[in-house]
Amino acid sequence: MKLPNGQQSPNPPAPVAPRSPQINDANQPGRETPALSARQQLDQIQLANRETILARVAEIINRQGSRNAEVLLDVRGKQLQVNAAIGATELTPGDWVKVMRAGNELQLMGKLAATPEAAISQALAQRMPWQQSIDSGLAKLMTALNKGVIPELTPGQLPTARGLQPLPEAARQALETLLARLPASSTLTPGAGTQNNSVQQIRQWIAESGVFAESRLTQTPSSTLPDLKLALGRMVTGLLAEQGGNPATLFNRLTPLASPGLMQAPLQFPQTMASPPTGSGSEPTSVGQTLRMLAGMLNRITVNQLHSQILTARGAGGDAPAPASTMIMDLPWVTPQNEPKLAQLRMEQYKEESSAKDRNEKRAAISEWRLNLAIDLELAGALNFEVSLRQQEVSARVWAEKQETLKQVYEELPLLRRSLVELGLEVTDLECRRGTPSYPATRLEHRLVDTRA
Incomplete structure (x- = not known):
């Protein structure tokens, strides 16, 4: 697939780590480690290590500061909530971003510029x-x-007077x-x-x-x-x-x-x-x-x-x-x-x-x-x-x-x-x-x- 021109690359690429799922059932065994949980989530969306993919920013859930935020990404039809240190890259709902799996983390490779069709x-x-x-x-x-x-x-005018x-x-x-x-x-x-x-x-x-x-x-x-x-x-x-x-x-x-x-x-x-x-x-x-x-x-x-x-x-x-x-x-x-x-x-x-029958003939x-x-x-x-x-x-x-x-x-x-x-x-x-x-x-x-x- 061809990507539109005008990608913006953040400085530097920032990792975004999938959050551990919240377990509400008290009868569940002890929580899995964050790394294992992140790996499972990335495996569920069938994303291999070092593979890049396009994701849509569905929601900015909680901005914790100018550099950190919790972002809900829509990846291959599934939603993935991540803790993102997005650096100088400003993200808003509806943005499309290019991410790459690096181990059990996602690296933000760039935000795609709005295409004319999107406008x-x-x-x-x-x-x-x-x-x-x-x-x-x-x-x-x-x-x-x-x-x-x-x-x-x-x-001061009454409706009947009109x-x-x-x-x-x-x-x-x-x-x-x-x-x-x-x-x-x-x-x-x-x-x-x-x-x-x-x-x-x-x-x-x-x-x-x-x-x-x-x-x-x-x-x-x-x-x-x-x-x-x-x-x-x-x-x-x-x-x-x-x-x-x-x-x-x-x-x-x-x-x-x-x-x-x-x-x-x-x-x-x-x-x-x-x-x-x-x-x-x-x-x-x-x-x-x-x-x-x-x-x-x-x-x-x-x-x-x-x-x-x-x-x-x-x-x-x-x-x-x-x-x-x-x-x-x-x-x-x-x-x-x-x-x-x-x-x-x-x-x-x-x-x-x-x-055209002849190669030199213009079509x-x-x-x-x-x-x-x-x-x-x-x-x-x-x-x-x-x-x-x-x-x-x-x-x-x-x-x-x-x-x-x-x-x-x-x-x-x-x-x-x-x-x-x-x-x-x-x-x-x-x-x-x-x-x-x-x-x-x-x-x-x-x-x-x-x-x-």
Whole structure:
């Protein structure tokens, strides 16, 4: 296994001796000597003499001074409590250390520097519990646009004395611009994919999803860019400007609202949460509730950004085929009844080198793109699309939960094939299936090394 660069070696390496186990049973024979007990513990984790291993610091139990501490190490799935003289090396829970067995002691060889993936994982873990679903959030924002928001109480004011007040002008303009640019289901009809305006609409839909907000700002440093994440930020600024004080300080003090489904399975694709019922956003919210909801929506977009980076980092360097890059995003759209819904998109790029017949011939990189789209339509039900594009070859698979929808998809397959051919693609496979595809469960890992390397 390869270790990441940037190891820190303490000066000098300090031994850490496993503690004797505490024996609470009074009927036990006399205690074994500390050396024998330490040897047994090290033998139990199958650590040979002079062998090095990676361990995770699970807990700092008791600091006895600046140089001594009792540390609980997680070694090969087992916990080992040690008395550690760690010298100048500062250890905190979650750190990974390299230790070596020297007789019946463990020598601390070095603390591993935090990897970029670990930093992303930490940032992701901070936001995962506080995600607000984009579609339900937009429904409540539509209500705020039409009916107004409940103002915050002033000192001595009774709740019954509060009336509704319109959104601040800056927040209203940002929301109106956002809603005007959301795609509607009525604008995309069967066979429209070959038209240039439809292709441009889809590109705009993805580009303005919020996942690329920071990248777009670096190219065009303008806060007025049409973008979901930036528009939510402008609404936050507009609402906070009415409260007085420093907007950044006020916003950081808010506890974001969260959707229960996203709390239970924060990283799963696609999310199987039920769509918000009609009229769920009809009750006006207060300014504070609206700000907390916006914070949760921003967290949802940030989680998708960080999750994409985590999956991309994990895909590098493995023996099994793994994506070179992954992008996950929520794409909001509106129904003919002006109700916000979500389409969930996952795009992956796989790279491989083409075989070269001549040694002097340079191998070209071949990319394969895989797209997964999950969408729940009011009449057709849940639909999942899996599309694979490799150079000019394309294949597609459609999953439908309802039998009548599956029949309709079969009837539309010739039109889909013809549309793909008109784009200059060679269709290798088109298939329809009943039900939903199975996706591997995703969980957040603080992995230090790639065990596949």
